[in-house]
Amino acid sequence: MTEATRQPAMLEARGITLKFGGVTALADISVNIGQQELVALIGPNGAGKSSLLNVLSGFYRPSQGSVRFDGLDIGHLPVHRVAQTGLVRTFQGTHLLPNMSVLDNILVGRYMHMKSTLTTAFFYYPFAHREEIAQRAIAEEILGFLELEHLRHQKVGTLGYGMRKRVDLGRALAMEPRMLLLDEPMAGMNGEEKEDLARFILDIRESRQIPVVLVEHDMGVVMDIADRVVVLNFGRKIADASPVAVQQDEHVISAYLGGKA
Structure with a gap:
């Protein structure tokens, strides 16, 4: 054993x-x-x-x-x-958002950890601004871990299949x-x-x-x-x-x- x-x-x-x-x-x-x-x-x-x-x-x-x-x-x-x-899972298909950037797809995985509401985000209150900076820092760390930082602003739909699967893994990691x-x-x-x-x-x-x-x-x-x-x-x-x-x-x-x- x-x-x-x-x-x-x-x-x-x-x-x-x-x-x-x-x-x-x-x-x-x-x-x-x-x-x-x-x-x-x-x-x-x-x-x-x-x-x-x-x-x-x-x-x-x-x-x-x-x-x-x-x-x-x-x-x-x-x-x-x-x-x-x-307890977080991925699926056989990637189910990513193809018209959004790699960074934004990773940030989707941070949703359940965010405290800002639609209102605070729309008016961009200081709390929402600070939270966005903190969440982006976490997403950037994941991009570095998975060696995706050079693709952060590229649309996911333009990536090859292997890279999309890596982004999918990154989104799962973003959920902590x-x-x-x-x-x-x-x-x-x-x-x-x-x-x-x-x-x-x-x-x-x-x-x-x-x-x-x-x-x-x-x-x-x-x-x-x-x-x-x-x-x-x-x-x-x-x-x-x-x-x-x-x-x-x-x-x-x-x-x-x-x-x-």
Whole structure:
């Protein structure tokens, strides 16, 4: 076991079952995420990976089971309240604002931390002015961290896909996450872009002390950066172990990695 797995769980999902009519998307899944872990969630298409992230982040309500984040029961909270607890997620698509600059897209992630109202912002009261300066400083720090400062004033819609995904990660960081749930952040990227994003994800976990749950299909990336790998197949958890152990698990080999059990 790694040091992270010996620590108390920051996120605890117990007995998660999710049904859509007669279809069971998730069946009795339990998973813990430690305070310093980088956990990869893998499985074939349709295995239930995104559905599990949707349950954890409040977008889906499970038919059965519970979700606790840092001791707080968040299973009944609306999505924005889950985000306010510090459990922040990204999606497979970027959902950015293409006609706004990179800097302004990062600032969107600061919205829930802003105190100014529409009125104070419109009249540009001193408080609103000071808050804008403070929020821009935070956004600039994130741009520097993700090496995007040279693109701060460029419209997001003019960027390549890899850079847009990096901006999407920056917007998530702007929300001040205590844990990040990343849904296929490297999908559609070339090898160099994947290496860059993998480096930033490791830096987020190590230098910012933010645990990460990562849905990813690239097994090379998963085996290189994950502390632990959780494997789903047809909505059920079939493995939860180190990358090396998962590579040697017969059920995983049969279901996902290829070969015969």
